[in-house]
Every structure is written in structure tokens, then in C-alpha cells.
Amino acid sequence: xxxxxxxxxxxxxxxxxxxxxxxxxxxxxxxxxxxxxxxxxxxxxxxxxxxxxxxxxxxxxxxxxxxxxxxxxxxxxxxxxxxxxxxxxxxxxxxxxxxxxxxxxxxxxxxxxxxxxxxxxxxxxxxxxxxxxxxxxxxxxxxxxxxxxxxxxxxxxxxxxxxxxxxxxxxxxxxxxxxxxxxxxxxxxxxxxxxxxxxxxxxxxxxxxxxxxxxxxxxxxxxxxxxxxxxxxxxxxxxxxxxxxxxxxxxxxxxxxxxxxxxxxxxxxxxxxxxxxxxxxx
Numbered sequence: 329x330x331x332x333x334x335x336x337x338x339x340x341x342x343x344x345x346x347x348x349x350x351x352x353x354x355x356x357x358x359x360x361x362x363x364x365x366x367x368x369x370x371x372x373x374x375x376x377x378x379x380x381x382x383x384x385x386x387x388x389x390x391x392x393x394x395x396x397x398x399x400x401x402x403x404x405x406x407x408x409x410x411x412x413x414x415x416x417x418x419x420x421x422x423x424x425x426x427x428x429x430x431x432x433x434x435x436x437x438x439x440x441x442x443x444x445x446x447x448x449x450x451x452x453x454x455x456x457x458x459x460x461x462x463x464x465x466x467x468x469x470x471x472x473x474x475x476x477x478x479x480x481x482x483x484x485x486x487x488x489x490x491x492x493x494x495x496x497x498x499x500x501x502x503x504x505x506x507x508x509x510x511x512x513x514x515x516x517x518x519x520x521x522x523x524x525x526x527x528x529x530x531x532x533x534x535x536x537x538x539x540x541x542x543x544x545x546x547x548x549x550x551x552x553x554x555x556x557x558x559x560x561x562x563x564x565x566x567x568x569x570x571x572x573x574x575x576x577x578x579x580x581x582x583x584x585x586x587x588x589x590x591x592x593x594x595x596x597x598x599x600x601x602x603x604x605x606x607x608x609x610x
Contacts, residue, residue, distance in 0.1 A: 347381075347575055348381055348382065348383030348384075348421075349381055349382045349383060349384075349554060349574060349575065349578070350382075350383065350384040350385075350386075350575070350578035350579050350581075350582060351377070351382050351384070351385045351386065351541050351542050351544070351551070351578070352386045352388070352427070352448060352455065352482070352510065352539055352541045352578045352581055353386070353388050353429065353455060353484060353485075353510055353512075353539075353541035353542065353543050354377070354385045354386065354387060354388060354541065354542055354543065354544050355387075355388065355389060355390070355429075355543070355544065355545045356370055356373055356374060356377075356385060356387050356411070356424070356544065357370065357387045357389050357399075357404065357407045357408065357411070358370040358407065358411075359407075360389040360390075360397070360399045360403065360404070360407070361389045361390040361397045361399075362390070362397075362545060363389065363545045363546065364545075364546060367410070367411070367414065369546065370411055371411070371414055371415075371418075372547060373544060373546060373547060373550065374411070374415060374420065374422055374424075375418075375420065376547060376550060377422070377542070377544060377550070377551060378420055378421060378422050380550075380551050380552075380553070380554055381554040381555075382422070382542070382551065382554075383421060383422065383423070384422070384423045384424075384425065384578075384579075384582065385422065385423070385424050385425070386424075386425045386426070386427040386448050386449055386581075386582070387404065387407075387408055387411075387424055387425065387426060387427055388427040388428055388429040388448070388455055389404060389428060389429065390428075390429050390431065390457075391428040391429065391430045391431065391445060391446075392431040392433075393431070393433045393435055393436070393439060394433075397431075399428075400444070401426075401443065401444065401445075401446050404426050404427075404428070404446060405426055408424050408425070408426050411424055412424050425448070425449040425582065426446050426449060426450070427446055427447065427448040427449065427455060428445060428446045428454075428455065429455050429456075429457055429484055430445055430454060430455065430456045430457065431456075431457050431458075432456055432457065432458050432459075432464065432466075432467065432470055434466060436456070436470060436474075437470070437473045437474065437477065440454075440474070440477055440479070441477070447479060448482075448581050448582075449581070449582050449584075450584075451581055451582070451583075451584035452478060452479050452480050452584060453479070453480050453482055453508075453581045453584075454474060454479045454480070454481055454482065455482045455484050455510070456471075456474075456481050456482065456483060456484065457483075457484045457485075458483065458486075458489065459489075460488060460489050460490060461489075461490050462490065462492070463490075463492055463493060463496065463498060467498075468498075468501075468502070471502060471505075471507050472505075475505075475506060475507075480506065480507075480508060481507050481508065482507075482508045482509070482510050482538070482539065482581075483499075483502070483507060483508070483509050483510065484510055484543075485510065485511060485512045485515065485524075485543060486499055486509055486511070486527075486531070487511050487512070487515045487520075487524045487525075487527035487528040487530075487531060488512070488515065488520055488524045488527075489527075491523065491527070494527055494530060494531075499531070499536060500534070500536065503536050508538040508539070508587065509531060509536055509537050509538055509539070510537075510538065510539040510540070510541050511528050511531060511532075511537055511539070511540055511541075512524075512528075512540075512541065512542070512543045513540050513541065513542050513543075513551055513552070513557045514542075514543070514551070514552060515527075515528040516528050516529075516532075516540075516557055516560050516561065517552065517556065517557070517560065519552070529564060532561065532564045532565045532569075533564060533565060535565070535569075535589070535590040535591075535592075535593070536590070537569075537573050537590060538572075538573060538577050538587050538588075538589070538590075539573055539577050539578055539581075539587075540557065540561065540573050540574050541578070557574070558570055558574065561573070561574065565590065565593045566591075566593030568591055568593070569590045569591060569593050572588050572590065572591075573590070576588060
């Protein structure tokens with residue numbers, strides 16, 4: 329029964345280019361951070377993302393408390409509205425939703441309580457970023473406090489952080505406590521360097537990843553090739569997991585539903601390998 333399911337799913341996977349992606353981490357709003365500078369640049373980025381197979385985008389401008397990048401919720405909602413109007417005028421098949429990439433700080437909980445931070449599409453999920461080169465002492469306490477407030481933290485691109493995050497087994501402990509991880513699609517193909525690629529592979533093989541997102545900022549920093557990313561992930565941890573972290577879980581965030589953990593993929597890889605050999609012979 330397992331073999332039959334896997335072969336059927338593999339056949340579906342071969343036509344996966346028809347499936348469109350939900351991007352939960354994208355810097356597409358103009359004039360708010362290091363993303364597009366004006367509406368025209370935003371629209372160019374949106375057109376290109378649609379061509380590459382993205383259907384729904386959660387706009388996540390940086391939010392850094394007390395710094396230049398600290399947009400208000402109202403600014404974000406207004407720019408999402410303006411861009412959606414332009415999208416509709418061009419008959420693009422795209423939907424944009426509100427969100428933030430929150431840089432962790434000592435006052436993050438205060439900002440959440442004061443409604444200064446946007447969750448992803450007003451769900452219980454909040455995308456949060458930590459320092460790249462060191463583990464802040466308050467990290468675990470902050471994430472736990474967010475959970476006590478009723479939110480589920482999604483750590484943005486942990487594969488790009490220093491190796492201490494993985495070596496300390498902190499990420500594993502956090503995932504076991506309900507914290508979620510999002511890796512960048514381009515980390516998987518080495519765009520961010522060998523260290524980030526190695527860490528992305530490690531997290532995928534360890535079954536700790538919940539989402540893949542583009543983290544696009546501009547046409548120079550964009551999602552490269554959806555089918556390539558799909559194949560890389562399915563080769564590393566199985567077709568079903570690639571489907572979960574690229575399609576199912578991002579959609580569940582939009583709908584404020586529980587996400588799925590990665591499943592055991594060793595048998596999947598075994599049977600997928602057999603099916604591919606049979607397909608070549610056929």
C-alpha cells in the first residue's frame with residue numbers, strides 16, 4: 329500500500345510545475361526596507377514571481393524596533409492594497425497579504441501587545457529573524473513568551489545564521505517545543521554560500537524544516553527556478569516533504585491552520601529511486 333501511494337504521488341510530482349506556490353517571506357513592498365524603491369520596481373518583481381510559479385505572497389518587510397526599518401501596520405496594509413489594485417488591473421493571478429519579518433529584540437513582546445507587529449495574514453504565525461553571528465541570550469525566553477501570547481514563531485532562514493545555532497542543538501530543542509523553521513529556496517542551491525547550503529541540507533535531512541520561501545528583494549535577488557528547488561528538496565528528503573514545505577504548510581499559514589511536521593522519508597526515497605529507474609527503462 330505504501331509503495332502504491334508513493335508511485336502515484338511520484339507521477340503527480342512529475343507534473344508539479346502546474347502547482348503554484350505560496351511565498352510566506354517576500355520583500356515586495358516598495359519604500360519600506362531594502363526591497364523595491366518604488367511601485368514600478370514592486371510590480372516588476374511581482375510579474376517575475378508569477379512567471380516563476382508563485383501565486384500568493386505574504387509581504388514581509390523588515391521590522392527592526394527603533395531603527396529605520398520600522399513600518400507601521402497601516403503603512404503595510406495601504407501598500408498591499410495599492411499593489412493589489414495594480415495587480416488586478418493587469419489581470420495577474422497574484423494575491424498579496426500582509427506580514428512582517430520581525431527582527432528579535434528585548435521589546436518584541438511589548439510591540440506585539442501594542443499591536444505594532446503584524447503576524448502573517450493576521451494569523452497566529454509571526455515571522456521572526458535573529459542575529460546572524462551570535463545566539464542572543466534572550467532567544468529561548470522570547471520565543472516561549474510569544475507562544476504564551478498565543479502566537480507561533482517561524483524563525484526566518486536559520487540556515488544563514490552562524491553554525492553555533494545548529495551545533496548547540498538549540499534549533500532542534502526549539503522545534504521540539506513547537507517553534508517552526510523557514511529556509512530560503514536559494515540557500516538550497518548555494519546562492520548564500522557553502523555554509524548556508526550545508527546547513528539547509530542538514531535541517532532538511534533532520535526533518536526540521538516547515539517552510540521554503542523565496543525571501544525575494546528585487547530582480548537581482550529572486551526565486552530562481554521552482555522546479556529545480558522542488559527536485560533538490562525531493563532528492564534530499566522525499567516528495568511528500570517537498571510538497572508539505574513548499575505548498576501545504578504555506579497555505580495552512582494563510583488559513584491560520586496547524587502546519588505539518590516533516591514525515592519519515594527514508595522509505596520514500598527508496599521507492600522513488602526504484603520508480604525513476606523504471607521510468608528511464610520505459
